[in-house]
Amino acid sequence: MYVETHSLSKRYGQFTALDRCSFGVQRGEVVGLLGPNGAGKTTLLRLLMGYLRPTEGTASIDGLDCYRQSCEVHRRVSYLPGEARLFRTMRARDVIDFFTAVRRDGSGPRAVALASGRFGLDLSRSVTAMSTGMRQKLALAVTLAVDTPLVILDEPTSNLDPTVRSDVAALVSEARQAGRTIVFSSHVISEVEQVCDRALILRQGRVVHTQVVADLRRKHRIRAQLTGSLPPVPESFNGHVTVATNGRGGLMIETPGELSGLLGWLATLPLAEVHIEPLGLRALYDQYHGS
Amino acid sequence: MNAALWKKTLYESRWLLLGSAALMFAVHWLRVWISSFFSISALQGMFSFMPELVEQLLPVPFSQIATSAGRIAVAYDDPIVLLLVTVWAISRGSDAVSGELNRGTMEMVLAQPIRRLDVLGTQAAVTLGGAALLAAAALMGTSVALATITLEESVSPSVFVPAALNLFAMTVFLAGLTTMVSSGTNYRSQTIGIVGGFYAISMIVKVVGRLAPGWKWLTFASFFTPFEPQLLVADLTKAWSLSVGTADGSFELGGLGYDSILIGLGLGCYVAAAIVFCHRDLPAPL
Numbered sequence: 001m002y003v004e005t006h007s008l009s010k011r012y013g014q015f016t017a018l019d020r021c022s023f024g025v026q027r028g029e030v031v032g033l034l035g036p037n038g039a040g041k042t043t044l045l046r047l048l049m050g051y052l053r054p055t056e057g058t059a060s061i062d063g064l065d066c067y068r069q070s071c072e073v074h075r076r077v078s079y080l081p082g083e084a085r086l087f088r089t090m091r092a093r094d095v096i097d098f099f100t101a102v103r104r105d106g107s108g109p110r111a112v113a114l115a116s117g118r119f120g121l122d123l124s125r126s127v128t129a130m131s132t133g134m135r136q137k138l139a140l141a142v143t144l145a146v147d148t149p150l151v152i153l154d155e156p157t158s159n160l161d162p163t164v165r166s167d168v169a170a171l172v173s174e175a176r177q178a179g180r181t182i183v184f185s186s187h188v189i190s191e192v193e194q195v196c197d198r199a200l201i202l203r204q205g206r207v208v209h210t211q212v213v214a215d216l217r218r219k220h221r222i223r224a225q226l227t228g229s230l231p232p233v234p235e236s237f238n239g240h241v242t243v244a245t246n247g248r249g250g251l252m253i254e255t256p257g258e259l260s261g262l263l264g265w266l267a268t269l270p271l272a273e274v275h276i277e278p279l280g281l282r283a284l285y286d287q288y289h290g291s
Numbered sequence: 292m293n294a295a296l297w298k299k300t301l302y303e304s305r306w307l308l309l310g311s312a313a314l315m316f317a318v319h320w321l322r323v324w325i326s327s328f329f330s331i332s333a334l335q336g337m338f339s340f341m342p343e344l345v346e347q348l349l350p351v352p353f354s355q356i357a358t359s360a361g362r363i364a365v366a367y368d369d370p371i372v373l374l375l376v377t378v379w380a381i382s383r384g385s386d387a388v389s390g391e392l393n394r395g396t397m398e399m400v401l402a403q404p405i406r407r408l409d410v411l412g413t414q415a416a417v418t419l420g421g422a423a424l425l426a427a428a429a430l431m432g433t434s435v436a437l438a439t440i441t442l443e444e445s446v447s448p449s450v451f452v453p454a455a456l457n458l459f460a461m462t463v464f465l466a467g468l469t470t471m472v473s474s475g476t477n478y479r480s481q482t483i484g485i486v487g488g489f490y491a492i493s494m495i496v497k498v499v500g501r502l503a504p505g506w507k508w509l510t511f512a513s514f515f516t517p518f519e520p521q522l523l524v525a526d527l528t529k530a531w532s533l534s535v536g537t538a539d540g541s542f543e544l545g546g547l548g549y550d551s552i553l554i555g556l557g558l559g560c561y562v563a564a565a566i567v568f569c570h571r572d573l574p575a576p577l
Binding site for chain 1: 293294295296298299302303394395396398399400401402403404405406570572573575576
């Protein structure tokens with residue numbers, strides 16, 4: 001594992017921000033962290049960056065302890081904080097110059113190409129005169145321009161318009177194709193679904209579910225209204241599908257795999273208003289965080 | 292240390308440093324110029340009417356202040372000079388950790404392969420270098436003025452070197468103390484509030500210790516006690532000694548003793564700041 005945590009916990013007095021979190025990320029994998037505010041996503045990422053001392057457990061990147069060897073760890077990581085704040089007294093170009101000069105693997109031309117080319121920023125503009133979205137784009141450019149094996153992004157698309165969000169997703173995909181490992185947190189479920197190999201759902205500081213996204217794409221949910229009585233489920237589907245009724249004629253069937261076998265049986269049922277949809281991350285997320 | 296970090300720290304402090312150094316030079320030059328308008332005998336006459344309480348508050352007797360060197364030396368603890376070094380020390384010291392945390396920029400800086408000690412070390416080097424520049428600007432102001440303005444009695448600029456050194460030592464202490472407080476706090480205003488309170492209490496303690504009979508021991512609790520530039524100009528033997536013997540057979544600190552205490556305490560504060568900063572949790576930008 002390139003990134004690994006074992007029983008990683010962070011407590012502030014009585015408050016537990018992260019509770020015995022254990023997970024691993026393989027080299028070249030893209031992992032998304034999902035959860036509402038306060039779920040522990042940022043705490044987990046900040047522990048990986050060595051900003052916080054773990055109350056319990058360990059975190060390592062490339063076999064290096066994230067807290068004790070943070071400087072060595074940072075040579076392997078490019079990190080975008082959730083609230084990326086840049087030096088307000090500088091112009092965008094000076095910010096790029098600083099972040100590319102401060103580390104050996106920084107690339108000024110690549111950062112400039114990203115910032116002015118892809119994100120359309122005016123580099124002569126002062127950081128103070130930039131909008132929140134512009135500053136986020138600038139921070140993204142300096143983060144993604146560094147050629148490190150691991151990229152950690154904490155809510156990279158917050159404050160960005162939909163067009164730039166797509167650009168960010170494309171950049172993450174490019175980084176993945178280049179063999180880089182990516183860990184990123186987001187509130188936007190579709191974004192995680194689009195670019196991640198695996199998603200971790202966090203709730204109240206704990207990892208409550210790990211989902212391989214490719215597996216999820218095969219899952220489907222069928223919702224319909226019963227117009228007659230529901231016959232018994234054929235034995236061949238036992239253990240493969242979940243069938244539930246709500247007592248008001250509503251029927252919901254979930255299947256983890258191939259749909260074709262199920263469609264023949266569905267055609268025999270007394271149904272109206274049939275909806276078939278992929279069982280995406282949203283449905284899974286709602287199991288843990290739905291109202 | 293990292294060249295980009297040096298550049299950034301110098302870039303951020305350049306206007307304050309250049310402005311303060313220019314003012315420091317001007318204040319000291321002006322002091323000599325103003326001194327040239329008064330004769331020693333006129334000042335002695337004026338001081339004879341001053342109440343004894345005022346003399347008690349001063350570090351040197353009126354007779355010393357009436358001399359050319361004494362009048363010029365007043366500039367080294369002039370309120371404007373104190374304000375300049377205090378603003379430099381507190382603004383740079385508070386910026387070192389709590390300032391960067393407050394602005395949220397520390398997160399991005401420490402995401403780079405830079406040790407926390409390097410961040411603090413660069414800040415400390417620029418702050419102490421600035422303190423040296425301010426003291427040098429003070430001495431330069433006095434020296435240039437003495438070379439160009441005619442006074443009633445001739446004074447060598449070298450007489451003021453201990454005063455400038457003492458000013459530097461006081462700045463080092465104040466910068467170290469502020470950096471130590473800054474390393475443990477999250478808000479710059481918190482740091483400035485704590486150090487500002489300490490500064491005011493120290494000043495009050497020294498005044499009370501000097502004025503109230505039986506309370507002299509209080510002066511040992513103030514960092515202003517080893518800051519006596521006027522005294523060091525008045526007594527050059529004391530100025531260049533670690534300690535000197537007194538008439539009653541005991542010893543008291545000399546100028547180098549004063550400077551050693553202030554610089555030692557300041558550097559001690561920097562060491563404490565490094566320990567705190569390297570081991571603390573960094574809060575998320577607020």
